[in-house]
Amino acid sequence: MAELKGTSGEEGTLSMMSFKYIMRDTMRLLTRHWGLSLLTLVTAVSLFFLLASSALFSLNVRHFVSEVEDDLVISVFIKEGEDASNLVANLQEVDFIKDIRVIPPEKGLEHLKAKIGSQARAVTLLGENPLPWSVEIQVIRSAFINPLVRDLLSFPDVEDVVYAGHLAEKLTKVSAVLNRLSLSVLMLAIIITALVLYNTVKIALYTREKEIGIMLLVGATQTYIALPFVLQGMFLGTLGSLLAVSMIAGAYPSVIEIIKSTLPFIQVIDDPVLLLRFYVILVGTGMTLGWLSSWFAVHKYIVRACCPD
Amino acid sequence: MEIRLAGVTKVYEPDITALEDIYLNIDKGEFVYLVGTTGSGKTTLLRLITREIIPTRGQIVVANTNLRNMRNSALPFYRRELGVVFQDYRLLHHLTVYENVAFVLESTGTQPRVVRDIASRVLDDVGLWRLRKHYPLQLSGGEQQRLAIARAMVNSPSVFIADEPTGNLDLHTSEDIMQLLLSINAAGTTVLVATHDQYLVDAYRQRVVELHNGRIKRDERRGRYFVDDEF
Numbered sequence: 001m002a003e004l005k006g007t008s009g010e011e012g013t014l015s016m017m018s019f020k021y022i023m024r025d026t027m028r029l030l031t032r033h034w035g036l037s038l039l040t041l042v043t044a045v046s047l048f049f050l051l052a053s054s055a056l057f058s059l060n061v062r063h064f065v066s067e068v069e070d071d072l073v074i075s076v077f078i079k080e081g082e083d084a085s086n087l088v089a090n091l092q093e094v095d096f097i098k099d100i101r102v103i104p105p106e107k108g109l110e111h112l113k114a115k116i117g118s119q120a121r122a123v124t125l126l127g128e129n130p131l132p133w134s135v136e137i138q139v140i141r142s143a144f145i146n147p148l149v150r151d152l153l154s155f156p157d158v159e160d161v162v163y164a165g166h167l168a169e170k171l172t173k174v175s176a177v178l179n180r181l182s183l184s185v186l187m188l189a190i191i192i193t194a195l196v197l198y199n200t201v202k203i204a205l206y207t208r209e210k211e212i213g214i215m216l217l218v219g220a221t222q223t224y225i226a227l228p229f230v231l232q233g234m235f236l237g238t239l240g241s242l243l244a245v246s247m248i249a250g251a252y253p254s255v256i257e258i259i260k261s262t263l264p265f266i267q268v269i270d271d272p273v274l275l276l277r278f279y280v281i282l283v284g285t286g287m288t289l290g291w292l293s294s295w296f297a298v299h300k301y302i303v304r305a306c307c308p309d
Numbered sequence: 310m311e312i313r314l315a316g317v318t319k320v321y322e323p324d325i326t327a328l329e330d331i332y333l334n335i336d337k338g339e340f341v342y343l344v345g346t347t348g349s350g351k352t353t354l355l356r357l358i359t360r361e362i363i364p365t366r367g368q369i370v371v372a373n374t375n376l377r378n379m380r381n382s383a384l385p386f387y388r389r390e391l392g393v394v395f396q397d398y399r400l401l402h403h404l405t406v407y408e409n410v411a412f413v414l415e416s417t418g419t420q421p422r423v424v425r426d427i428a429s430r431v432l433d434d435v436g437l438w439r440l441r442k443h444y445p446l447q448l449s450g451g452e453q454q455r456l457a458i459a460r461a462m463v464n465s466p467s468v469f470i471a472d473e474p475t476g477n478l479d480l481h482t483s484e485d486i487m488q489l490l491l492s493i494n495a496a497g498t499t500v501l502v503a504t505h506d507q508y509l510v511d512a513y514r515q516r517v518v519e520l521h522n523g524r525i526k527r528d529e530r531r532g533r534y535f536v537d538d539e540f
Contacts, residue, residue, distance in 0.1 A: 020417045021416075021418070045457060143327040210399060210401070211401055213399070214401070215412075215416050216385075216388070217359065217361075217388055217391075217393055217465065218388065218413045218416055218417070218460075218464065219385040219386065219387075219389030219416070219417055220390070220391075220416035220417060221385045222381075222385075224416060224418070225416075235330035242386055
């Protein structure tokens with residue numbers, strides 16, 4: 001008896017011709033309901049713009065905080081009659097310390113004189129050098145300052161510790177709040193974009209329900225049916241993110257100029273390589289989001305439509 | 310392509326028994342009428358063969374392949390062996406006559422040149438070539454039915470399944486459709502037709518399988534729509 005032709009064949013392998021038909025179907029999907037496609041695109045652009053802006057804002061906050069952190073110094077004054085060697089030996093084992101500078105009393109005096117300028121004579125009136133040995137410490141992040149200061153104060157050779165404690169605390173708190181805020185905006189934008197793309201593909205699926213039913217009955221593979229919808233989602237996601245990135249890339253240099261002229265103490269990111277990387281990641285996110293949301297929309301539907309119960 | 314049904318029962322949720330304990334063998338190249346009242350199980354039987362649904366109990370074997378064990382990935386290749394004409398035609402109204410036929414071949418990745426050749430030939434066979442640029446809603450009922458048949462023929466199926474192919478057509482058009490089905494069968498294709506059309510069953514005598522309340526009531530070679538003592 002004759003065997004059934006082709007039932008051993010695996011679906012999933014697409015011929016070049018099938019791919020051409022799929023591309024044509026994708027274009028049809030995008031143009032048949034062009035109003036819906038346009039609406040999805042505008043929504044995607046707005047959301048990706050929000051997403052990119054909040055990510056860029058978060059990056060700049062981090063950049064600014066790290067710049068300020070770089071300037072934060074803990075000054076440790078050693079008890080009279082002691083030197084800094086014991087303390088330095090202990091500090092070298094701490095991994096979050098970026099830099100340690102030992103300042104002998106003479107050097108400290110020079111620094112003091114340079115700092116107070118015209119009033120330096122007042123210091124020389126004392127006769128002998130009143131300054132002890134001191135150590136200047138820089139940490140990799142401001143959050144490490146307070147615990148380190150507590151440890152330093154308990155060290156027997158240490159007389160006093162001077163640091164911008166209040167500023168360090170504030171900086172840590174502000175940085176955490178801003179990071180949390182921009183992360184929330186980022187997550188919200190991602191979820192809304194995914195839902196909008198998912199919905200668009202779902203509507204396209206429902207409008208072609210009859211066609212899909214016939215395609216399944218005449219032997220079209222699941223891949224052949226699903227791919228135009230997945231490509232539709234990917235196209236809208238990619239184009240949405242690309243347009244948003246173009247807008248951000250066009251406006252960002254002007255924003256930098258304004259910040260530099262009005263708030264010169266604020267450091268903003270203007271490294272072109274870093275920015276390019278950021279834009280590429282954003283477009284990649286758009287493409288991935290489009291692919292994932294449309295795949296979820298199609299997969300469930302096609303599996304339900306083609307698998308008998 | 311031969312079809313074997315052994316002890317097939319189909320129960321729809323919650324407990325509607327559409328078919329019960331069906332044993333039926335259809336040989337390659339046979340022409341079979343499925344007759345019976347509405348709700349007797351004709352459409353369910355056809356949907357089981359196209360594997361739109363699977364039986365609750367029993368086995369369906371088509372060309373040595375048990376449909377129950379068939380993997381979902383193999384289903385499209387099985388369905389390319391079937392030509393199905395639906396009761397409501399299911400034509401795509403936004404596509405032209407030509408596109409409705411070509412679309413089936415495109416769905417299976419056929420080269421455009423081959424699509425053109427086959428679609429033109431099939432449309433010519435069913436007498437719709439001159440209307441190839443029309444849309445389905447611009448066609449008469451008979452023409453729409455012929456288009457549905459053309460679409461089912463285009464893959465050169467081994468089994469041709471038609472659910473009420475002459476449902477709403479006048480006698481003359483129904484005879485045209487019947488001639489088409491007979492010519493498909495003459496080319497060696499197994500033809501399975503679910504029908505209520507007493508005139509056609511009696512005029513073009515073939516094997517008749519009558520269903521009643523989901524069971525086979527009668528299976529006759531060269532049968533009539535009704536058994537003689539029912540008159």
